[in-house]
Amino acid sequence: MYKKVTFLVTLIGVMGLLLFTFYEGHTVSASDKTLTTNLSIKVTSSGDPIQNEAFLAGNYQTAYEAIMEGKFSNQVTNSSAWRESQNTEHVIVVAGLTVGEGSKHTDNEAQTIISTLFSTNFTLLQSINETNNGTDIMSFNPPSNFVRFHTPNGGNETTDLEGRASAKVTTGLTAIVDGSSKGIIKLIMVTPDMSEVKVDTNSLGISLSFASGNSKSSQPITVELNQELHYKLKVSKKMLNPTTPTKIDLRPDANIVIDETSLPNTVTSLIPPIINPGVTFDPLASPEQLSKIADTIGSVLISWQINMYELTIPPTHSDVSIDIKAHLSPVVYVNNVSIQQGTSTNTTKMNVPIKAFNSPDNNFGMTANVISQTTGTQITSSAPKVNTTGINFVEVDANKNKMVRDAVYILGKNVGGKKYLYDSQGKLSEIQDLSTVSPTSYTLLRGGNQYVFGDDDVSPIELNNTRFNYDYERDTKINQSLIKLFGLGEGKDYFLYQVTAPTNYSVDKTPIDFSIFSENVVSPNGSQLTKTSMKTATNQSFKLNGLITDYGAGTNEYNILAVTPQKEVHFSALKSIIFPLLLFILGIVVIGGILVRLV
Numbered sequence: 001m002y003k004k005v006t007f008l009v010t011l012i013g014v015m016g017l018l019l020f021t022f023y024e025g026h027t028v029s030a031s032d033k034t035l036t037t038n039l040s041i042k043v044t045s046s047g048d049p050i051q052n053e054a055f056l057a058g059n060y061q062t063a064y065e066a067i068m069e070g071k072f073s074n075q076v077t078n079s080s081a082w083r084e085s086q087n088t089e090h091v092i093v094v095a096g097l098t099v100g101e102g103s104k105h106t107d108n109e110a111q112t113i114i115s116t117l118f119s120t121n122f123t124l125l126q127s128i129n130e131t132n133n134g135t136d137i138m139s140f141n142p143p144s145n146f147v148r149f150h151t152p153n154g155g156n157e158t159t160d161l162e163g164r165a166s167a168k169v170t171t172g173l174t175a176i177v178d179g180s181s182k183g184i185i186k187l188i189m190v191t192p193d194m195s196e197v198k199v200d201t202n203s204l205g206i207s208l209s210f211a212s213g214n215s216k217s218s219q220p221i222t223v224e225l226n227q228e229l230h231y232k233l234k235v236s237k238k239m240l241n242p243t244t245p246t247k248i249d250l251r252p253d254a255n256i257v258i259d260e261t262s263l264p265n266t267v268t269s270l271i272p273p274i275i276n277p278g279v280t281f282d283p284l285a286s287p288e289q290l291s292k293i294a295d296t297i298g299s300v301l302i303s304w305q306i307n308m309y310e311l312t313i314p315p316t317h318s319d320v321s322i323d324i325k326a327h328l329s330p331v332v333y334v335n336n337v338s339i340q341q342g343t344s345t346n347t348t349k350m351n352v353p354i355k356a357f358n359s360p361d362n363n364f365g366m367t368a369n370v371i372s373q374t375t376g377t378q379i380t381s382s383a384p385k386v387n388t389t390g391i392n393f394v395e396v397d398a399n400k401n402k403m404v405r406d407a408v409y410i411l412g413k414n415v416g417g418k419k420y421l422y423d424s425q426g427k428l429s430e431i432q433d434l435s436t437v438s439p440t441s442y443t444l445l446r447g448g449n450q451y452v453f454g455d456d457d458v459s460p461i462e463l464n465n466t467r468f469n470y471d472y473e474r475d476t477k478i479n480q481s482l483i484k485l486f487g488l489g490e491g492k493d494y495f496l497y498q499v500t501a502p503t504n505y506s507v508d509k510t511p512i513d514f515s516i517f518s519e520n521v522v523s524p525n526g527s528q529l530t531k532t533s534m535k536t537a538t539n540q541s542f543k544l545n546g547l548i549t550d551y552g553a554g555t556n557e558y559n560i561l562a563v564t565p566q567k568e569v570h571f572s573a574l575k576s577i578i579f580p581l582l583l584f585i586l587g588i589v590v591i592g593g594i595l596v597r598l599v
Contacts, residue, residue, distance in 0.1 A: 035170070035171045035192050036168050036169060036170050036171065037168070037169065037171060037190060037191075037192050037193075037194060037195075038166060038167075038168050038195070039057070039166060039167060039168075039169045039190060039194060039195070039196070039197065040164060040165070040166040040195060040196040040197070041055060041140055041159075041164070041165055041166070041176060041196070041197050041198075041199055042162065042163050042164050042196065042197075042198045042199070043055060043159055043163045043164075043165075043185075043199045043200075043201065044163050044198070044199070044200045044201070045200065045201050045207070046200065046207075047200065049159070049161065049162050049163030049164075050159055050163045050201065051158075051159055051160070051161050051163060052158045052159065052520070053158060053159050053178075053179065054139070054140075054158055054159075054178075054179030055139075055140045055159065055165060055176060055177065055178060055179055055185075056137055056138065056139055056140065056176075056177040056179055057137070057138045057140065057167055057169045057174050057175070057176060057177070058137045058138075058174065058175040058177055059137075059169065059170040059172055059173070059174050059175075059190075060114050060125070060129055060172075060173050060174070060175060060187075061170070061171075061172025061173045061174075062128075062129045062130050062131070063114055063125060063128040063129035063130075063173075064110050064111070064114060064172070064173040066128055067099060067105055067109075067110040067113050067114070067128065068104065068105050068106070068107070068110045069104060070100070070101060070102045070103045070104040070105070071101065072100070072101055072128065073130070075130070076127055076128055076130065077101065079127045081121075081123045081124040081126070081127040082124065082127060082128075085121060085124045092124075094113045094116050094117060094120075094121075095112050095113060095116045095371075097109055097112065097113055099113060099128075111173070111187050114173070114175070114187065115175075115184055115187060116371065118175065118183075118184050119183065119184070119369070119371070119380075120371075138167040138168065138169050139167060139179075140159070140165035140166060140167045141158075141165055141166060141167060142158060142159060142160040142164070142165050142166075143160055143164060143165075143166065169190055170190070171190045171191060171192055172189070172190060173187060173188075173189055173190075174187070174188055174189075174190045175187055176188065176197070176199055178201075178380060178382065183367075183369070183379065183380030185199060185201055185379075185380075186199050201381065205235065205236035205238050205239035205370075205379055206233070206234065206235050206236065206239055206368060206370050206379045206380075206381045207233070207234045207381050208231060208232075208233050208234075208366065208367070208368040208381040208382065208383040209231065209232055209234075209383065209384065210229070210230065210231060210232070210383070210384055211230035211231060211232045211323070220363045220384070220385035220386060220387045220518070220520075221384060221385070221386050221387075221490075222386070222387055222388060222389055222489050222490035222516070222517070222518040223328055223386050223387075223388055223489045223490075224328075224388065224453065224454065224487060224488055224489040225327075225328055225329070225330045225356065225357075225388055225452070225453055225454030225455065225487035226327050226328070226329065226330070226426070226453075226454035226487075227327060227328065227489060228259075228325060228326075228327055229256075229325070229326045229327055229328065229386065230323070230324070230325060231323075231324040231325075231326065231366070231383055232321060232322070232323060232324070233248070233250075233321070233322040233324060233368050233381075234319065234320070234321050234322075235248070235313065235319065235320045235321075235322070235370060236319055237316065237317060237318055237319050237320075239370055239379065240313060240315075240316055240320065241315060242315050242316065242317050243315050244315055245312045245313060245314055245315060246312070246313040246370060246371075247310060247311070247312055247313075247370070247371070248263075248310070248311040248312070248313060248322070248368060248369070248370050249308055249309070249310055249368070249369040249370075250265070250308070250309040250310075250311065250324070250366060250367075250368055251270070251305040251307075251308050251309075251366065251367045251368075251369070252305065252307070252309075252326065252364075252365075252366040253302075253303070253304075253305055253364040253365050253366065254301055254302050254303070254304050254305070254306050254332060254354045254364075255302065255328055255329050255330075255331075255332055255354060255356040255364055256326055256327075256328055256329075256364050256365075256366055256386070257326060257327055257328075257329045257332060258307075258309050258324060258325070258326045259325045259326055259327060260324070260325040261309065261311060261322060261323070261324050261325075262322050262323040262324075263311045263312070263313065263322055264311070264312075265309040265310060265311045266309070266310050267307055267308070267309055267310075268307070268308045268310065269306065269307060269308075270304070270305055270306055270307060270308050271301075271304075271306055271334055271337060273338060274338045274339075274340050274347055275297065275301075275337055275338070275339055275340065276339075276340040277293070277296060277297045277300060277339060277340075290348075290350065293339075293350075294350050294351065294352045294353060295353065295355070295358070297339065297350070297352050298352050298353050298354040298355060298358070299355075299358055299359065301334065301352065301354050302354050302355075302356070302358070302359050302362060303362070305367075306332070306334060306354070326366075328356060328364060328386055328388060329356065329454075330355065330356050330357055330452050330454045330455035330457070330487060331353050331354065331355045331356065331357075331455060331457070332353075332354050333351055333352065333353055333354070334351070334352045334354065335351045336349050336350075336351065337349070337350055337351075337352055339352075355457075356388065356487075357452045357455075357457070357486050357487065360388075360389065360390075360486065360532075360534065361387075361530055362387065363385035363386070363387045364385060364386050364387065365382055365383055365384070365385045365386070366382070366383040367380055367381065367382050367383070368380070368381050368383075387518060388486070388487050388488065388489065389486070389488065389490075389516060389517075389518045389532040389533060389534050390484065390485040390486035390487060390488050390516070390533065390534050391484075391485050391488070391514060391516060391533045391534060391559060392482065392483070392484050392485075392534060392537070392556065392557065392558045392559065393482070393483045393484075393485075393496075393558060393559050393560075393561040394481055394482055394483075394541070394544060394548060394558040394559070394560060394561060395407050395447055395481045395482075395483070395502070395561050395563060396481075396541060396544065396560045396561065396562055396563070397505075397562075397563060398560065398562040398563075401541055401543055401544065402544075403478065403481040403544060403547070404481060404502045404505065404563055405447045405448075405477075405480040405481045405502060406446075406447065406480070406500070406502045406503060407447065407498060407500060407501055407502050407505075407561070407563055408439070408444050408445065408446055408498070408499050408500035409444075409445040409483070409496040409497060409498050409499065409561075410422070410437065410439065410442045410443065410444065410445065410496070410497045410499055411443065411445060411453070411485065411494065411495075411496060412431075412434075412494070412495045412496070412497055412511065413428060413493050413494055413495070414493040414495065415428070415493065418430055419431050419434065419511075421437070421442050421497070422442060422443050422453060423441060423442050423443065426443065426453050426454050426455070426456075429441075429442075434497055434509070434511065435509065437497070437499065439499040439500070444499070445483050445485070445496070446483070447479070447480045447481050447482055447483055448460055448461055448479050448480045448482065448483075449461065449483065449484070450484035450485075450486060451483075451484070451485050451486070452486050452487050453485065453486070453487040453488060454487050455487070460479070461479045461482055461484060461550070462550070463475050463476065463479065463549055464549040464550050467549060470549075475549045478547055478548065478549060479549060482548065482558065483561070484534075486534070488516045489516060490516055490517055490518060491515065491516055492513070492515040494513070494514050494515070494516060495511040495512055495513045495514065496511070496512045496514070496561070497511050497512075498512075498563075501563060501564070502563055505563045505564060506564050507564075508562075508563060508564045512561065512562075514533075514559065515533065515538070516533045517531075517532065517533050518530065518531070518532040518533070519531050519532075534556065534557075535554055535555050535556060535557060536554065536557055537557035537558055537559045538559065539559045539560050540557055540558060540559060540560060541560055544558075545557070545558070
C-alpha cells in the first residue's frame, strides 16, 4: 500500500511538474527527427460532450519502439527504476508479459504494457521512455474562438461546450490523459496528417455516475451535508475475467464518506506515515496553538484522497453494476497522524479534522480504477462533483432600514407538500402545524453565529479586525444582527420560522421562504467564477452593507431578514382625512389670491 501511495504522489507531482514545464506550447521530443501536428480531440460520455474538463497528451513512442523490439539502452537497464522492478529471477513482468532485452512484443502487447506501467509503475515507464526528467506532455486548450474557463488549479486548459480541445502534439504513440484522474483514457498513433480524434469515456468499459442520472452535468451538484448520495459504478464485461476476480479501487475526496457498497469492501488509508505541513511549531505549545495547527493541516488535506475502498468482482461473463451509498461529511478526522515539525526530524501525533466548511468553494469527487484482467489496461472513471453552500442573513426593521437583534428562528423545508423542521440533531422532522412548534425540540438560530447543518459546530461570526475603522464593541453589536447558515443543498424549498421576536417587536408567524444556489459562471475576462447564495444576496440593503464587518460584494453578501414592529398603526380621521383636506383647501385659497392680484 505504501508503494501505491508513493506512486500516486509521484505521479501527481510529475504531472504537475510537466504541466508547468511545458506550458505555453513548449515540447521536448524523444527524438530530434520527431514531427509535431495540431491535434483536436472531442471528448464525450455516452455521446454527450464533456465540458470544462482538462485533458493532456503524452508521447510514448520511444518506450513503444523499445518494448516492441526488445531493445533497451544501458542507461535504461542500469537505472534504479529498472533494477527495482525486476523479480527474483531478474525479469520484469507487466500484465503477464515479460519486458526485457530480446523480449519482442506485438502492437497490442506493447500498448498494454505502457498502459499498465502508466498506472502501476510510472517511474519505470519514464525510464524506458528515456524521459526521466519529464516526457512530451501537452495540455489541450479550447478552440481559439471559445471563451476559456479556468480550472480549479488556476489553468485554463479545458474542453469547450462541445467537448473539443486542441494541442500541438508529437507524432507517434500518444496517451490521452484525463487531467483530473491522471489516467489514460485512450492510446492513439498520431500521424502528421491526423487532425481530430473522438474519445468516448463510457466506451472504455467503466463509468461512475450518480444513480439519479446526473453524471453528464458540467456543473457540480449542490447537496446538503450528510445527505445520502447514490452512485452507480458500471463495469463492462470486457474489463472482467470469467475465471479470476477483478479488483476495483474507489478513491473519494476527503469529505466524501462511503457508507455502503453492494459488494463488500475493505478500507485502506492513503495518508503517508509522516506529513510535513510546511510549518514549524513547538512540541510543547499550548493546546490552542496545536488546534490551530491541526486546522491548518486539515485545510491542506481537504484536497486529498485519504481513503481507498477496494472491492472484488467475482469471475463473470456479464456486465456488473455496483451501487454505492455515501455522504458529504462536514468533518472527518485523521487520527494519530505523525506531523513533522518543519525541517526538524521531530514529529508530533495529532488528530486532524478535515472540515468541508473551511473551504466553501471546494468541489468533492470520487474516482474508480480497474485494471482489466484480459488486457492489463487500467481505466479510471470520475464521478460528477458535489459541493454544498449556504446563505447569510441580517435582521432588519424594514420600515426604518436599521439592524435589530435577538430574534430567534428555526430552519425548515418544504418536501412533497409537507413541512419539515431541522431538529436538534440537524435532521428533518415533519411538523403538522407550525403554530404548535416547541422551539426546544429544534435547532435554534440566533444572531452572531454561523451554523453548519449536519454538524454540532456552532461558531461565532468572526470580527474583521483588519478593517480600517475596526471597533470591537460596535462590531460585536453589529454581528449580533447576523446569521450565517452553511451546508444546504440547491433548491427553493427552504424557509425560516420565527419563534422569538426582538424587544418591542411581535413574532412574525409567516414562514420566510428563501433559495439556495451554486453555479459556475464566466466573468467578462473569461475566468470561471462560482456564484452562490452565500456570495450573492437577492434581497439586500445597500445602506446597511457598509456596516457589516465581513461584507464583501460578490463574495459574502447578506439577505434582509425583516421583522415586524409591535406597535400597531391606528387609524386617525383627523390625521388621515381632515388635516390633509384643510391643507388642500388652504392651498387653493392662496393660489386664488395670487391669481386675483395678477389680474
